[in-house]
Amino acid sequence: MSSHGAPRPMTARPSRGLSGVADVPGDKSISHRSLILGAMAVGETRVTGLLEGQDVLDTAAAMRAFGAEVTRDDDGMWRVYGVGVGGFAEPEQVIDCGNSGTGVRLIMGAMATTPIAATFTGDASLNSRPMGRVTGPLEGFGTQAYGRAGGRLPLTLVGAADPVPVDHTLSVPSAQVKSAVLLAGLNAPGQTVVRETEATRDHTERMLTQFGAEVSVEREGAHSVITLTGQPELTPQEIVVPRDPSSAAFPVCAALITDGSDVLVPGIGLNPTRAGLYETLREMGADLTYENEREEAGEPVADLRARFSPDMKGIEVPPERAASMIDEYPILSVVASFAGGETMMRGVKELRVKESDRIDAMAKGLRAAGVTVEEGEDWWSVQGRGPGGVPGGARAEARLDHRIAMSFLILGLGAQKGMSVDDAGPIATSFPVFEPLMTGLGAQFVRANA
Numbered sequence: 300m301s302s303h304g305a306p307r308p309m310t311a312r313p314s315r316g317l318s319g320v321a322d323v324p325g326d327k328s329i330s331h332r333s334l335i336l337g338a339m340a341v342g343e344t345r346v347t348g349l350l351e352g353q354d355v356l357d358t359a360a361a362m363r364a365f366g367a368e369v370t371r372d373d374d375g376m377w378r379v380y381g382v383g384v385g386g387f388a389e390p391e392q393v394i395d396c397g398n399s400g401t402g403v404r405l406i407m408g409a410m411a412t413t414p415i416a417a418t419f420t421g422d423a424s425l426n427s428r429p430m431g432r433v434t435g436p437l438e439g440f441g442t443q444a445y446g447r448a449g450g451r452l453p454l455t456l457v458g459a460a461d462p463v464p465v466d467h468t469l470s471v472p473s474a475q476v477k478s479a480v481l482l483a484g485l486n487a488p489g490q491t492v493v494r495e496t497e498a499t500r501d502h503t504e505r506m507l508t509q510f511g512a513e514v515s516v517e518r519e520g521a522h523s524v525i526t527l528t529g530q531p532e533l534t535p536q537e538i539v540v541p542r543d544p545s546s547a548a549f550p551v552c553a554a555l556i557t558d559g560s561d562v563l564v565p566g567i568g569l570n571p572t573r574a575g576l577y578e579t580l581r582e583m584g585a586d587l588t589y590e591n592e593r594e595e596a597g598e599p600v601a602d603l604r605a606r607f608s609p610d611m612k613g614i615e616v617p618p619e620r621a622a623s624m625i626d627e628y629p630i631l632s633v634v635a636s637f638a639g640g641e642t643m644m645r646g647v648k649e650l651r652v653k654e655s656d657r658i659d660a661m662a663k664g665l666r667a668a669g670v671t672v673e674e675g676e677d678w679w680s681v682q683g684r685g686p687g688g689v690p691g692g693a694r695a696e697a698r699l700d701h702r703i704a705m706s707f708l709i710l711g712l713g714a715q716k717g718m719s720v721d722d723a724g725p726i727a728t729s730f731p732v733f734e735p736l737m738t739g740l741g742a743q744f745v746r747a748n749a
Protein backbone atom coordinates (compact mmCIF):
# COMPACT_ATOMS: atom_id res chain seq x y z
CA MET A 300 0.00 0.00 0.00
CA SER A 301 1.34 3.43 -0.77
CA SER A 302 0.02 5.24 2.30
CA HIS A 303 2.72 4.97 4.86
CA GLY A 304 1.37 6.95 7.83
CA ALA A 305 3.13 9.41 10.11
CA PRO A 306 6.93 9.07 10.39
CA ARG A 307 8.10 7.06 13.40
CA PRO A 308 11.41 8.47 14.65
CA MET A 309 13.52 6.02 16.65
CA THR A 310 16.79 6.15 18.58
CA ALA A 311 19.21 3.31 19.31
CA ARG A 312 21.17 3.76 22.50
CA PRO A 313 24.65 2.32 23.08
CA SER A 314 24.08 -1.31 24.12
CA ARG A 315 26.44 -4.12 25.15
CA GLY A 316 26.28 -7.82 25.78
CA LEU A 317 23.58 -8.70 23.23
CA SER A 318 22.73 -12.34 23.80
CA GLY A 319 20.16 -15.00 23.07
CA VAL A 320 18.46 -16.63 20.12
CA ALA A 321 17.09 -14.51 17.26
CA ASP A 322 14.28 -16.17 15.28
CA VAL A 323 14.20 -14.07 12.13
CA PRO A 324 11.19 -14.32 9.79
CA GLY A 325 10.89 -16.05 6.42
CA ASP A 326 12.80 -15.13 3.30
CA LYS A 327 11.24 -12.22 1.43
CA SER A 328 12.31 -13.36 -2.06
CA ILE A 329 11.00 -16.90 -1.54
CA SER A 330 7.77 -15.60 0.05
CA HIS A 331 6.86 -13.44 -2.98
CA ARG A 332 7.59 -16.35 -5.33
CA SER A 333 5.51 -18.82 -3.27
CA LEU A 334 2.44 -16.62 -3.63
CA ILE A 335 2.94 -15.85 -7.31
CA LEU A 336 3.71 -19.42 -8.43
CA GLY A 337 0.98 -20.71 -6.10
CA ALA A 338 -1.45 -18.41 -7.93
CA MET A 339 -0.26 -19.79 -11.30
CA ALA A 340 -0.63 -23.46 -10.29
CA VAL A 341 -3.88 -25.42 -10.50
CA GLY A 342 -5.13 -26.19 -6.97
CA GLU A 343 -4.04 -25.44 -3.41
CA THR A 344 -0.46 -24.51 -2.50
CA ARG A 345 0.29 -24.36 1.24
CA VAL A 346 3.03 -22.12 2.57
CA THR A 347 4.46 -22.15 6.09
CA GLY A 348 6.97 -19.61 7.35
CA LEU A 349 5.77 -16.95 4.87
CA LEU A 350 7.19 -13.51 5.67
CA GLU A 351 4.26 -11.37 6.81
CA GLY A 352 5.95 -8.09 5.93
CA GLN A 353 4.06 -5.40 4.03
CA ASP A 354 5.88 -6.12 0.74
CA VAL A 355 4.66 -9.71 0.75
CA LEU A 356 1.18 -8.80 2.01
CA ASP A 357 0.88 -6.45 -0.97
CA THR A 358 1.79 -9.34 -3.30
CA ALA A 359 -0.86 -11.50 -1.61
CA ALA A 360 -3.45 -8.76 -2.23
CA ALA A 361 -2.33 -8.50 -5.86
CA MET A 362 -2.74 -12.25 -6.39
CA ARG A 363 -6.31 -11.95 -5.07
CA ALA A 364 -6.93 -9.08 -7.50
CA PHE A 365 -5.83 -11.37 -10.38
CA GLY A 366 -8.35 -14.01 -9.28
CA ALA A 367 -6.45 -16.38 -6.97
CA GLU A 368 -7.82 -17.12 -3.51
CA VAL A 369 -5.25 -16.41 -0.82
CA THR A 370 -6.05 -17.12 2.83
CA ARG A 371 -4.21 -17.41 6.13
CA ASP A 372 -5.08 -20.02 8.76
CA ASP A 373 -5.00 -19.11 12.45
CA ASP A 374 -1.77 -21.12 12.86
CA GLY A 375 -0.05 -18.91 10.28
CA MET A 376 -0.24 -21.31 7.33
CA TRP A 377 -1.08 -19.61 4.01
CA ARG A 378 -3.20 -21.27 1.32
CA VAL A 379 -3.14 -20.16 -2.30
CA TYR A 380 -5.80 -21.55 -4.65
CA GLY A 381 -4.20 -20.99 -8.03
CA VAL A 382 -5.94 -20.26 -11.33
CA GLY A 383 -3.34 -21.89 -13.60
CA VAL A 384 -0.85 -20.48 -16.12
CA GLY A 385 -2.74 -18.02 -18.33
CA GLY A 386 -5.71 -18.02 -15.93
CA PHE A 387 -5.30 -14.56 -14.39
CA ALA A 388 -8.46 -12.40 -14.46
CA GLU A 389 -8.29 -8.68 -15.24
CA PRO A 390 -8.08 -6.74 -11.96
CA GLU A 391 -10.85 -4.23 -11.28
CA GLN A 392 -8.59 -1.82 -9.42
CA VAL A 393 -5.08 -0.44 -9.68
CA ILE A 394 -2.49 -2.89 -8.27
CA ASP A 395 -0.62 -1.14 -5.46
CA CYS A 396 2.70 -2.86 -4.73
CA GLY A 397 3.64 -0.39 -1.99
CA ASN A 398 7.42 -0.31 -1.48
CA SER A 399 8.25 -3.56 -3.27
CA GLY A 400 10.41 -3.75 -6.37
CA THR A 401 10.33 -7.54 -6.27
CA GLY A 402 6.53 -7.61 -5.99
CA VAL A 403 5.79 -5.28 -8.87
CA ARG A 404 8.44 -6.60 -11.26
CA LEU A 405 7.60 -10.27 -10.76
CA ILE A 406 3.85 -9.66 -10.98
CA MET A 407 4.27 -7.64 -14.18
CA GLY A 408 6.10 -10.65 -15.64
CA ALA A 409 3.48 -13.10 -14.41
CA MET A 410 0.61 -11.24 -16.16
CA ALA A 411 2.46 -10.07 -19.28
CA THR A 412 1.48 -12.98 -21.51
CA THR A 413 -2.21 -13.14 -20.55
CA PRO A 414 -4.56 -10.90 -22.61
CA ILE A 415 -5.67 -8.61 -19.78
CA ALA A 416 -4.69 -5.08 -18.77
CA ALA A 417 -3.48 -3.98 -15.34
CA THR A 418 -2.23 -0.70 -13.91
CA PHE A 419 0.52 -0.79 -11.26
CA THR A 420 1.54 1.80 -8.71
CA GLY A 421 3.48 2.05 -5.46
CA ASP A 422 4.75 4.49 -2.86
CA ALA A 423 7.00 7.46 -3.64
CA SER A 424 10.09 5.22 -3.45
CA LEU A 425 8.78 2.53 -5.81
CA ASN A 426 7.34 5.10 -8.24
CA SER A 427 10.83 6.56 -8.66
CA ARG A 428 12.52 3.25 -9.53
CA PRO A 429 13.34 2.14 -13.10
CA MET A 430 10.83 -0.26 -14.68
CA GLY A 431 12.12 -0.13 -18.28
CA ARG A 432 14.54 -2.94 -17.39
CA VAL A 433 11.46 -5.19 -17.07
CA THR A 434 9.01 -3.68 -19.57
CA GLY A 435 11.72 -3.72 -22.30
CA PRO A 436 12.14 -7.51 -22.33
CA LEU A 437 8.40 -8.02 -21.75
CA GLU A 438 7.67 -6.06 -24.95
CA GLY A 439 9.59 -8.83 -26.74
CA PHE A 440 6.72 -11.21 -25.87
CA GLY A 441 4.23 -8.76 -27.45
CA THR A 442 3.25 -7.05 -24.19
CA GLN A 443 2.52 -3.31 -24.29
CA ALA A 444 3.63 -0.94 -21.53
CA TYR A 445 2.45 2.62 -20.94
CA GLY A 446 4.32 4.26 -18.08
CA ARG A 447 5.59 7.65 -16.99
CA ALA A 448 8.85 9.10 -18.29
CA GLY A 449 11.74 6.68 -17.86
CA GLY A 450 9.27 3.80 -17.69
CA ARG A 451 8.31 4.71 -14.15
CA LEU A 452 5.14 3.77 -12.25
CA PRO A 453 2.21 4.25 -12.37
CA LEU A 454 2.29 2.07 -15.43
CA THR A 455 -0.27 0.07 -17.42
CA LEU A 456 0.59 -3.26 -19.00
CA VAL A 457 -1.52 -4.86 -21.71
CA GLY A 458 -0.72 -8.55 -21.82
CA ALA A 459 0.16 -10.20 -25.14
CA ALA A 460 -2.75 -12.08 -26.78
CA ASP A 461 -0.41 -14.23 -28.91
CA PRO A 462 2.83 -14.23 -26.96
CA VAL A 463 6.09 -15.23 -28.63
CA PRO A 464 8.92 -16.52 -26.43
CA VAL A 465 12.03 -14.36 -26.01
CA ASP A 466 15.76 -14.94 -25.77
CA HIS A 467 16.96 -12.22 -23.42
CA THR A 468 20.46 -11.35 -22.18
CA LEU A 469 20.30 -9.43 -18.90
CA SER A 470 21.85 -5.97 -19.19
CA VAL A 471 21.86 -5.53 -15.40
CA PRO A 472 22.57 -8.26 -12.84
CA SER A 473 18.98 -8.50 -11.58
CA ALA A 474 17.07 -11.52 -10.33
CA GLN A 475 13.91 -9.43 -10.59
CA VAL A 476 14.36 -8.95 -14.35
CA LYS A 477 15.37 -12.59 -14.82
CA SER A 478 12.31 -13.72 -12.87
CA ALA A 479 9.91 -11.39 -14.71
CA VAL A 480 11.04 -12.83 -18.06
CA LEU A 481 10.78 -16.44 -16.84
CA LEU A 482 7.31 -15.87 -15.35
CA ALA A 483 6.16 -14.27 -18.62
CA GLY A 484 7.66 -17.24 -20.48
CA LEU A 485 5.34 -19.58 -18.60
CA ASN A 486 2.42 -18.64 -20.86
CA ALA A 487 4.38 -18.33 -24.11
CA PRO A 488 4.53 -21.39 -26.38
CA GLY A 489 8.05 -22.79 -26.93
CA GLN A 490 11.25 -21.95 -25.15
CA THR A 491 12.05 -18.74 -23.30
CA VAL A 492 15.76 -18.18 -22.67
CA VAL A 493 17.45 -15.86 -20.17
CA ARG A 494 21.22 -15.38 -20.25
CA GLU A 495 23.07 -13.89 -17.29
CA THR A 496 26.74 -13.02 -17.02
CA GLU A 497 26.73 -12.52 -13.24
CA ALA A 498 25.00 -15.07 -11.04
CA THR A 499 21.95 -13.59 -9.29
CA ARG A 500 19.66 -15.27 -6.77
CA ASP A 501 18.14 -18.40 -8.30
CA HIS A 502 14.98 -18.89 -6.24
CA THR A 503 12.71 -18.58 -9.28
CA GLU A 504 14.52 -21.30 -11.23
CA ARG A 505 14.48 -23.58 -8.18
CA MET A 506 10.83 -22.99 -7.45
CA LEU A 507 9.69 -23.33 -11.07
CA THR A 508 11.31 -26.77 -11.11
CA GLN A 509 9.63 -27.60 -7.80
CA PHE A 510 6.22 -26.68 -9.30
CA GLY A 511 6.88 -29.03 -12.23
CA ALA A 512 7.98 -26.64 -14.99
CA GLU A 513 10.73 -27.75 -17.35
CA VAL A 514 13.73 -25.50 -16.62
CA SER A 515 17.31 -26.21 -17.62
CA VAL A 516 20.29 -24.21 -16.38
CA GLU A 517 23.64 -24.43 -18.15
CA ARG A 518 26.39 -22.82 -16.08
CA GLU A 519 29.87 -21.81 -17.09
CA GLY A 520 31.52 -19.86 -14.27
CA ALA A 521 29.24 -16.94 -13.45
CA HIS A 522 27.53 -17.23 -16.88
CA SER A 523 24.22 -19.08 -17.01
CA VAL A 524 21.76 -19.89 -19.76
CA ILE A 525 18.31 -20.62 -18.35
CA THR A 526 15.76 -22.24 -20.66
CA LEU A 527 12.11 -22.61 -19.76
CA THR A 528 9.56 -24.61 -21.74
CA GLY A 529 6.32 -22.65 -21.86
CA GLN A 530 2.73 -23.57 -21.07
CA PRO A 531 3.24 -26.24 -18.41
CA GLU A 532 0.56 -27.11 -15.91
CA LEU A 533 2.06 -26.17 -12.55
CA THR A 534 1.39 -28.58 -9.69
CA PRO A 535 0.57 -27.03 -6.29
CA GLN A 536 3.22 -27.45 -3.60
CA GLU A 537 3.80 -27.55 0.15
CA ILE A 538 6.41 -24.85 0.74
CA VAL A 539 8.43 -24.26 3.89
CA VAL A 540 10.09 -20.86 3.58
CA PRO A 541 13.64 -20.72 5.03
CA ARG A 542 14.54 -17.78 7.29
CA ASP A 543 15.86 -14.71 5.52
CA PRO A 544 19.66 -14.25 5.38
CA SER A 545 19.15 -10.57 4.55
CA SER A 546 17.18 -10.04 7.78
CA ALA A 547 19.57 -12.25 9.80
CA ALA A 548 22.33 -9.81 8.85
CA PHE A 549 21.01 -7.24 11.35
CA PRO A 550 21.23 -9.27 14.60
CA VAL A 551 24.45 -10.90 13.37
CA CYS A 552 26.14 -7.56 12.64
CA ALA A 553 24.81 -6.06 15.88
CA ALA A 554 26.57 -8.84 17.80
CA LEU A 555 29.84 -8.31 15.90
CA ILE A 556 30.08 -4.61 16.81
CA THR A 557 28.81 -4.56 20.41
CA ASP A 558 31.10 -5.50 23.29
CA GLY A 559 30.40 -8.80 25.04
CA SER A 560 27.81 -10.09 22.55
CA ASP A 561 27.03 -13.71 21.64
CA VAL A 562 23.94 -14.28 19.48
CA LEU A 563 22.55 -17.39 17.77
CA VAL A 564 20.42 -16.95 14.63
CA PRO A 565 18.99 -20.38 13.73
CA GLY A 566 17.86 -21.84 10.42
CA ILE A 567 19.20 -19.24 8.00
CA GLY A 568 19.05 -19.92 4.26
CA LEU A 569 22.62 -19.93 2.90
CA ASN A 570 21.95 -20.38 -0.80
CA PRO A 571 25.30 -19.36 -2.35
CA THR A 572 23.52 -16.72 -4.46
CA ARG A 573 22.55 -14.99 -1.16
CA ALA A 574 25.40 -15.66 1.30
CA GLY A 575 28.05 -13.16 0.13
CA LEU A 576 27.82 -10.99 3.26
CA TYR A 577 28.74 -13.86 5.55
CA GLU A 578 31.76 -14.78 3.44
CA THR A 579 32.85 -11.13 3.53
CA LEU A 580 32.41 -10.83 7.30
CA ARG A 581 34.51 -13.96 7.86
CA GLU A 582 37.25 -12.54 5.60
CA MET A 583 37.19 -9.38 7.75
CA GLY A 584 37.90 -11.52 10.81
CA ALA A 585 34.39 -11.71 12.27
CA ASP A 586 33.80 -14.38 14.91
CA LEU A 587 30.96 -15.92 12.91
CA THR A 588 30.41 -19.66 12.76
CA TYR A 589 27.97 -21.91 10.90
CA GLU A 590 26.52 -24.57 13.20
CA ASN A 591 24.30 -27.53 12.36
CA GLU A 592 24.63 -27.14 8.55
CA ARG A 593 21.78 -28.94 6.78
CA GLU A 594 19.31 -28.77 3.91
CA GLU A 595 15.70 -27.60 4.36
CA ALA A 596 13.12 -27.32 1.58
CA GLY A 597 15.85 -27.76 -1.04
CA GLU A 598 17.95 -24.85 0.30
CA PRO A 599 21.21 -25.04 2.32
CA VAL A 600 20.58 -23.84 5.88
CA ALA A 601 22.71 -23.32 9.03
CA ASP A 602 22.49 -21.77 12.50
CA LEU A 603 24.66 -18.65 12.58
CA ARG A 604 26.55 -17.80 15.77
CA ALA A 605 28.04 -14.33 16.01
CA ARG A 606 30.18 -12.95 18.84
CA PHE A 607 31.69 -9.52 19.49
CA SER A 608 34.66 -9.21 17.10
CA PRO A 609 37.05 -6.42 18.12
CA ASP A 610 39.77 -7.46 15.62
CA MET A 611 37.91 -7.05 12.31
CA LYS A 612 39.86 -5.47 9.44
CA GLY A 613 38.57 -3.69 6.35
CA ILE A 614 38.88 -5.56 3.05
CA GLU A 615 38.33 -5.01 -0.65
CA VAL A 616 35.02 -6.77 -1.35
CA PRO A 617 35.34 -8.71 -4.64
CA PRO A 618 32.99 -7.02 -7.18
CA GLU A 619 31.91 -10.41 -8.54
CA ARG A 620 30.38 -11.07 -5.13
CA ALA A 621 28.09 -8.02 -5.33
CA ALA A 622 24.93 -9.77 -6.55
CA SER A 623 25.09 -12.33 -3.73
CA MET A 624 25.02 -9.60 -1.08
CA ILE A 625 23.41 -6.68 -2.90
CA ASP A 626 20.93 -5.87 -0.11
CA GLU A 627 23.61 -6.22 2.57
CA TYR A 628 25.98 -3.37 1.60
CA PRO A 629 24.27 -0.86 3.94
CA ILE A 630 24.78 -3.07 7.00
CA LEU A 631 28.27 -4.07 5.79
CA SER A 632 29.21 -0.39 5.73
CA VAL A 633 28.14 -0.17 9.38
CA VAL A 634 30.36 -3.12 10.35
CA ALA A 635 33.18 -1.58 8.27
CA SER A 636 32.90 1.58 10.40
CA PHE A 637 33.86 -0.48 13.47
CA ALA A 638 36.69 -2.41 11.75
CA GLY A 639 40.31 -1.33 11.40
CA GLY A 640 41.34 0.22 8.06
CA GLU A 641 39.46 0.71 4.80
CA THR A 642 36.66 -1.34 3.31
CA MET A 643 36.35 -0.84 -0.45
CA MET A 644 33.14 -1.83 -2.26
CA ARG A 645 33.22 -1.78 -6.07
CA GLY A 646 30.80 -2.84 -8.81
CA VAL A 647 27.78 -1.69 -6.82
CA LYS A 648 25.95 0.90 -8.95
CA GLU A 649 22.71 -1.11 -8.57
CA LEU A 650 22.64 0.23 -4.99
CA ARG A 651 21.68 3.60 -6.44
CA VAL A 652 18.30 2.30 -7.74
CA LYS A 653 17.01 0.42 -4.71
CA GLU A 654 14.32 1.79 -2.33
CA SER A 655 16.69 4.77 -2.07
CA ASP A 656 20.11 5.62 -3.49
CA ARG A 657 21.73 3.46 -0.84
CA ILE A 658 25.27 4.74 -1.38
CA ASP A 659 24.16 8.32 -0.93
CA ALA A 660 21.86 7.53 2.03
CA MET A 661 24.55 5.59 3.92
CA ALA A 662 27.36 8.02 3.05
CA LYS A 663 25.41 11.00 4.42
CA GLY A 664 24.34 9.25 7.64
CA LEU A 665 27.76 7.69 8.28
CA ARG A 666 29.49 11.05 7.80
CA ALA A 667 27.03 12.62 10.25
CA ALA A 668 28.01 9.84 12.67
CA GLY A 669 31.70 10.75 12.33
CA VAL A 670 32.80 8.14 9.76
CA THR A 671 34.78 9.01 6.62
CA VAL A 672 33.15 7.74 3.42
CA GLU A 673 34.22 8.28 -0.18
CA GLU A 674 32.11 7.44 -3.20
CA GLY A 675 31.94 7.28 -6.99
CA GLU A 676 29.12 6.22 -9.29
CA ASP A 677 29.95 2.50 -8.98
CA TRP A 678 31.97 2.28 -5.73
CA TRP A 679 32.28 3.53 -2.19
CA SER A 680 34.72 3.11 0.67
CA VAL A 681 34.49 3.39 4.44
CA GLN A 682 37.39 4.25 6.77
CA GLY A 683 36.96 2.10 9.85
CA ARG A 684 37.37 3.73 13.27
CA GLY A 685 37.85 0.48 15.18
CA PRO A 686 35.69 -1.04 17.95
CA GLY A 687 34.10 1.64 20.10
CA GLY A 688 35.50 4.35 17.79
CA VAL A 689 32.32 5.57 16.05
CA PRO A 690 30.96 8.78 17.63
CA GLY A 691 27.34 8.49 16.38
CA GLY A 692 24.92 10.94 17.99
CA ALA A 693 23.29 12.03 14.73
CA ARG A 694 19.93 11.61 13.02
CA ALA A 695 19.89 9.81 9.67
CA GLU A 696 17.18 9.92 7.02
CA ALA A 697 15.56 6.55 6.26
CA ARG A 698 14.25 7.73 2.85
CA LEU A 699 11.41 5.14 2.78
CA ASP A 700 14.12 2.45 2.89
CA HIS A 701 13.86 -0.33 5.47
CA ARG A 702 17.49 -1.40 5.14
CA ILE A 703 18.78 2.14 5.69
CA ALA A 704 16.60 2.53 8.82
CA MET A 705 17.75 -0.81 10.29
CA SER A 706 21.41 -0.20 9.45
CA PHE A 707 21.55 3.11 11.32
CA LEU A 708 19.73 1.67 14.34
CA ILE A 709 22.31 -1.14 14.50
CA LEU A 710 25.10 1.45 14.20
CA GLY A 711 23.62 3.25 17.19
CA LEU A 712 23.99 0.16 19.38
CA GLY A 713 27.77 0.24 18.95
CA ALA A 714 28.34 4.00 18.67
CA GLN A 715 29.47 6.18 21.58
CA LYS A 716 26.40 8.44 21.50
CA GLY A 717 23.83 6.14 19.87
CA MET A 718 22.07 7.05 16.61
CA SER A 719 18.59 8.10 15.49
CA VAL A 720 16.56 7.63 12.34
CA ASP A 721 13.79 9.96 11.25
CA ASP A 722 11.43 7.10 10.38
CA ALA A 723 11.51 3.45 11.44
CA GLY A 724 8.15 2.82 9.72
CA PRO A 725 9.61 1.29 6.52
CA ILE A 726 11.16 -1.56 8.54
CA ALA A 727 7.74 -3.26 8.49
CA THR A 728 8.10 -3.91 4.76
CA SER A 729 10.65 -6.71 5.27
CA PHE A 730 11.21 -7.27 9.02
CA PRO A 731 8.04 -6.47 10.99
CA VAL A 732 9.43 -7.97 14.23
CA PHE A 733 12.80 -6.19 14.07
CA GLU A 734 12.19 -4.04 17.13
CA PRO A 735 10.98 -6.77 19.55
CA LEU A 736 13.56 -9.22 18.23
CA MET A 737 16.45 -6.82 18.77
CA THR A 738 15.23 -5.58 22.15
CA GLY A 739 14.83 -9.24 23.18
CA LEU A 740 18.58 -9.62 22.63
CA GLY A 741 19.24 -6.57 24.83
CA ALA A 742 19.27 -3.75 22.27
CA GLN A 743 18.00 -0.42 23.58
CA PHE A 744 15.64 1.35 21.22
CA VAL A 745 13.61 4.40 22.15
CA ARG A 746 10.65 5.56 20.08
CA ALA A 747 10.75 9.27 19.24
CA ASN A 748 13.91 11.30 19.61
CA ALA A 749 15.86 10.85 22.80
Ligand SMILES: O=C(O)C1=C[C@@H](OP(=O)(O)O)[C@@H](O)[C@H](O)C1
Nearest residue numbers: 328401472473474475476625626
Ligand atom coordinates in the same frame (compact mmCIF):
# COMPACT_ATOMS: atom_id res chain seq x y z
O1 LIG B 1 14.53 -11.20 -6.86
C1 LIG B 1 14.47 -10.81 -5.68
O2 LIG B 1 13.74 -11.35 -4.82
C2 LIG B 1 15.32 -9.67 -5.28
C3 LIG B 1 16.32 -9.25 -6.12
C4 LIG B 1 17.21 -8.12 -5.83
O3 LIG B 1 16.87 -7.04 -6.67
P1 LIG B 1 17.44 -6.89 -8.17
O4 LIG B 1 16.92 -7.99 -8.98
O5 LIG B 1 16.92 -5.55 -8.64
O6 LIG B 1 18.93 -6.89 -8.03
C5 LIG B 1 17.13 -7.66 -4.37
O7 LIG B 1 17.72 -6.39 -4.23
C6 LIG B 1 15.72 -7.66 -3.86
O8 LIG B 1 15.67 -7.31 -2.49
C7 LIG B 1 15.08 -9.02 -3.98
Ligand SMILES: C=C(OP(=O)(O)O)C(=O)O
Nearest residue numbers: 398399400401402626653
Ligand atom coordinates in the same frame (compact mmCIF):
# COMPACT_ATOMS: atom_id res chain seq x y z
C1 LIG C 1 15.90 -4.00 -2.71
C2 LIG C 1 15.04 -4.56 -1.88
O1 LIG C 1 13.73 -4.90 -2.16
P1 LIG C 1 12.82 -4.63 -3.43
O2 LIG C 1 13.68 -4.44 -4.64
O3 LIG C 1 11.93 -5.82 -3.51
O4 LIG C 1 12.02 -3.39 -3.12
C3 LIG C 1 15.47 -4.93 -0.50
O5 LIG C 1 14.68 -5.61 0.17
O6 LIG C 1 16.57 -4.56 -0.03
